[in-house]
Amino acid sequence: MFRLDREAIALRVAKEFRDGDVVNLGIGIPTLAANYIPEGRTVWFHTENGAVGFGGSPPEGEEDIHMTNAGGGFVTALPGMSIFDTIEAFTIVRGGYLDITVLGAMQVSEKGDLANWLRPGRLIGGIGGAMDIVAGAKRVIAAMEHTDKKGTPKIVRECTSPLTAVGCVDMIITDMAVIEVDKEGLMLVEHAPSLSVEDIKSVTDAPLRVSGELREMEL
């Protein structure tokens, strides 16, 4: 069955960014979205270790260990960048100044519950900023593969992994579909090229309503 690659998922995610948005990107696929900001839009990237307005990676040899994002990637300064401490970084988050966060996920439930911090079989994991960010961000987008490596659905009725937050996810963007989470559950709004609704339903473990305006994902 056709699947988008990670870059294509990131490309679709980036289309959600509006001009002037403050955006926090989690580790993994979300980080890639920084490379696909729609032309003509200014997006302010926010990181938990204390910066807003950073840019892409520096050329090799110019990395500075005091210029990194929360995932440890080296970044550069864009005009207007500001630097602060973690207190300030989360004041921005909980205070409602963060427009969008994009996170990876192990599971998302039909109620929008998110599980993304403890891997199956492990005793400890990293919560990091995820709980704070989903509690504060105006929009939460989960960007992930539709199933795990064994083909098990990651979009489920109830999460079985420990939760990051209850009812927080607004939109799920996967290698197969774009799904919105609303009060009634999940609504399929876009499908990847050449995939049918049935293809997507067959690997989704929760009821999926189909939007009257269902369309192919624009990439």
Place this chain on the structure above:
Amino acid sequence: MKQKLDRNTIALRVAREFRDGDVVNLGAGIPTLCSNFLPEGRKVWLHSENGVLGYGPLAGPDQQDPNLINAGTQFITSTPGISFFNSADAFNMIRGGHVDITVLGGFQVSEKGDLANWILPGRGSGNVGGAMELVTGAKKVIVAMEHTTRNGEPKLVKECDYLLTGKACVDMIVTDLAVVIVTEEGFLLLETAPGYTPEEVQSVTGAHLNVSEKLKEVQI
């Protein structure tokens, strides 16, 4: 010769309490005068609620900078190592236990150490300002004030009848007549103004004064 302490002398006496390295917050009135009498050879870090730490004596007429003022809106000077921050941080310092001494004015102090210093009876409003936080967070609270009101009524009392700033918070009171500390047994008179007897001080005090065995005259 009988000699009441004037406002400057009260401030001078208070400033002797400052140790090297102390962080000190000075309230409005007599307390601000302390900044002009910092003990020589000791670095005292003067703190103010508007977000400054490490200011010096009050500024002269030709060195006034509107962005260099204390919480009492007086022009101040800087000393090496001065830093600036916002008011939230200024109060974090206070509540967090980083301020060693606060010196405040007072309307009334009770023998239990209760302080009333923000609103007078009959007035519709008063200024709480930073005082409630200061008396909660500072390690030592010194009240600098006249011993009586203008009408001669005692300001050191058994119970405050004005609205409180803080309960059981005052450690020491320096007035124009005496230096008194607050103990579990009530007021303890440590020093008297030159020429004044303990009895004379007691006669204008509204609560019992225990007299220290080491009672002495205020050294000026």
Place this chain on the structure above:
Amino acid sequence: MTLAKLRGRARSDKVFVTFAEAVADVQDGATVIIGHFGGPGGMPMLLLRALRDHGARDLTIVGNTAGIGVVFGAKRDALRIDPGVLVENRQVSRAIVSYPIAPGAPQPNPLEEGFKAGDIKIEMNPQGILAERIRAGGAGIAAFWSPVGVGTIVSEDKETRTIEGKEYILEHAIKGDFSLIRAHKADKAGNLIYRGNMRHFNVSAATASRVTVAEVDEIVETGELDPDKIVTPGIYVNRIVCRPKQFRGK
């Protein structure tokens, strides 16, 4: 330096020559707040190494990680010291953390093994709430109502309250015996400035302990730092130690 000598030091004498003497009085059972985020940026590495060599045991460590091997944000020539050196050296009995394990770490690290064996207790926190708990400790706020982690393991056994229709968790302040922090420059009064994103947990950690020790690249005379650029006022900082030349900026 003997402990007696350390205790006899003048309060305003903040410059320490060696990292060892700056942590010489950390006692067994102490709570140590470690200002850091994850990688080598803003990590008080030489203080951590000194505390490892010092050997105090039964420590409670507080910080974003409990040591993830500085796998990220590290240049090839970077020092590789993080709170993990204390865990590996079996000095830690409790870790108050947010991100104790490296992303994608295939093998359990010493922390996970210690946890399994029952030797180490782990208290998990959302990152921003951990920072806020440390700030509250330094600011004399006993506890606060947080919206983060409702309905997750973070809210287990905690008081909750509905405020204006939303559920909140009561989070308690954290205070330390020692804070080990990293800054760029200090003056002799302990005023600190930072460089790049070194500030993360260091700014709040500086305020929350009985003794705060700062590891810096340079120490200048009091008055040489621009007051408008000072981020951490010196009254929070009790000891400052300068990195040897070869480690500066790393």
